Amino acid sequence: MTTAAAVYEVKPNNIYAWDANTLTATMKAGGMRVHTAVTSPPYYGLRDYGADGQIGLEQTPDEYVRALVTVFRGVRDVLRDDGTLWINIGDSYANDDKWGGSTGGKHAGGLHGDTNVGRGRKATGLPPKSRMMIPARLALALQADGWILRDEIVWHKPAPMPEPVQDRTVKAHEMIYMFSKSPRYYFDATAIREENSPDMQRRAAAGHTRGGTKTSRDKSRHDHETMLKMREIDASGRNKRSVWTVNTEPSPIPHFAMYPQKLIEPCILAGAPVGGVVFDPFMGGGTTALVAQRLGRQYIGSELNPEYAEIARYRVAGRIDEYLAKMRGEAFTAYMFQEQTA
Numbered sequence: 273m274t275t276a277a278a279v280y281e282v283k284p285n286n287i288y289a290w291d292a293n294t295l296t297a298t299m300k301a302g303g304m305r306v307h308t309a310v311t312s313p314p315y316y317g318l319r320d321y322g323a324d325g326q327i328g329l330e331q332t333p334d335e336y337v338r339a340l341v342t343v344f345r346g347v348r349d350v351l352r353d354d355g356t357l358w359i360n361i362g363d364s365y366a367n368d369d370k371w372g373g374s375t376g377g378k379h380a381g382g383l384h385g386d387t388n389v390g391r392g393r394k395a396t397g398l399p400p401k402s403r404m405m406i407p408a409r410l411a412l413a414l415q416a417d418g419w420i421l422r423d424e425i426v427w428h429k430p431a432p433m434p435e436p437v438q439d440r441t442v443k444a445h446e447m448i449y450m451f452s453k454s455p456r457y458y459f460d461a462t463a464i465r466e467e468n469s470p471d472m473q474r475r476a477a478a479g480h481t482r483g484g485t486k487t488s489r490d491k492s493r494h495d496h497e498t499m500l501k502m503r504e505i506d507a508s509g510r511n512k513r514s515v516w517t518v519n520t521e522p523s524p525i526p527h528f529a530m531y532p533q534k535l536i537e538p539c540i541l542a543g544a545p546v547g548g549v550v551f552d553p554f555m556g557g558g559t560t561a562l563v564a565q566r567l568g569r570q571y572i573g574s575e576l577n578p579e580y581a582e583i584a585r586y587r588v589a590g591r592i593d594e595y596l597a598k599m600r601g602e603a604f605t606a607y608m609f610q611e612q613t614a
Contacts, residue, residue, distance in 0.1 A: 280516075284549050284570035287561060287588070289581040292553035296572040297344030305352045306572060307458065308543030308553040308566075310536050313340055313361040313554045316406050319496025323577045325556075332396055333404050335412045342541055343553055344414060350551065354458045357419065357451040358539040360427065360531055361407045363443075366398035407447040423450035427535060428517045440501070446538070448516075463541040465509035473601060512538060530557045537563060542567050 282299045290298075299305075311494045314321065314328035321328075327343070330336040336532060398404060408504070415421045425448040431442040435544060508513050519530040536559070546568045552560035557572030564571040565588060576579040586595035 284572055284573060287555055287558065287575060287581050287584045289578040290428055290574050292343045292574045293346050296350050296553065299572070300346070302348060303533070305354065305547035306350055307352055307545065308356045308358065309347050309553065310358045310539045310543065310552040310560050311349065311552045311554045312531050313343070315362050316364050316404070318364065321577050326576055331408060333409060336406070337346050337409050340410055341413050341417050344419070345417060347553055348419070349550065351453050353454050354383045354456065355453050356457055356459065356543045358448060358536070358543060359409060359410070360446060360448045360535070362446045363406050364404050366396045366402040366404055367400055387475055405505040407449070411449050419451040419454065421449060422452050423514065425450065426515045428552055430517060430519055457541065458545070460542050460545070461511055464538040466512050476480045530559045533559060533563050536560060537567065540564055540567055540569060555584050558587040561588045566603050568599070
């Protein structure tokens with residue numbers, strides 16, 4: 273296992289079993305800079321992952337948000353001046369007896385960990401059943417800490433996790449926020465353009481633009497050139513919209529919750545050039561690294577739980593079946609030992 277004490281130079285294409293603050297401090301000291309950061313932190317009050325110092329078990333939403341602001345302050349230190357930060361985060365409900373409560377998002381299941389982490393904890397200070405607005409709290413706190421909030425994206429889930437509720441709608445979306453470090457930043461809009469609607473495709477083929485036809489707007493050479501440019505843009509597609517419909521994906525790891533690869537593909541394509549470095553301070557099962565590698569980018573990740581860090585390394589190396597076989601073998605050995613010593 274890689275430890276902070278044993279490593280002094282952080283190198284791309286590695287996943288470190290460290291806490292995020294230690295890794296960013298080490299990266300900053302060594303001059304390592306990344307093009308973009310794409311991540312999803314542990315959701316508030318949802319799961320105890322069994323790791324000392326983990327985020328998500330704070331007593332109040334404000335404490336949770338402050339902990340994340342500290343982490344992302346370190347991320348800002350290692351971002352290039354033209355870098356961006358993309359955060360997927362879900363919300364929770366105030367509930368005195370369960371403390372939190374999933375909205376059916378990325379962390380609704382898990383490899384290990386107690387989901388009833390809130391029993392007996394201090395109340396949030398909100399009326400029971402209140403939506404805690406965790407994503408909005410975090411976005412505003414990061415904005416106050418100096419980040420530029422550039423985009424608010426809705427992840428629409430066509431098949432959300434069922435919820436046994438009769439007094440509100442079933443939650444079918446989560447938020448993705450894009451922040452920049454500076455007013456001018458790297459963003460490859462062309463790499464994530466969408467197809468035009470069928471109607472717009474027909475209009476572009478017929479020579480129409482958003483503002484009219486060639487004949488109605490061809491009043492001057494300037495207007496004609498502008499019109500042709502608009503026509504060319506229309507024919508090539510449209511700028512990506514801020515509602516992304518992406519299905520959740522089955523996990524190769526039993527009960528391990530991860531965001532779908534398709535969800536973060538646009539973040540990586542727009543946020544880093546080919547060969548650029550993508551950072552994830554909450555690497556989990558390695559999805560960010562896996563997508564970055566597939567798209568021709570480099571990656572760096574931190575994961576506090578050593579078991580998850582190992583899983584991520586196996587996934588990125590294309591050896592997840594080997595890991596699962598190893599786990600089955602260890603489980604069988606442990607079972608036989610118990611039988612023999614019983």
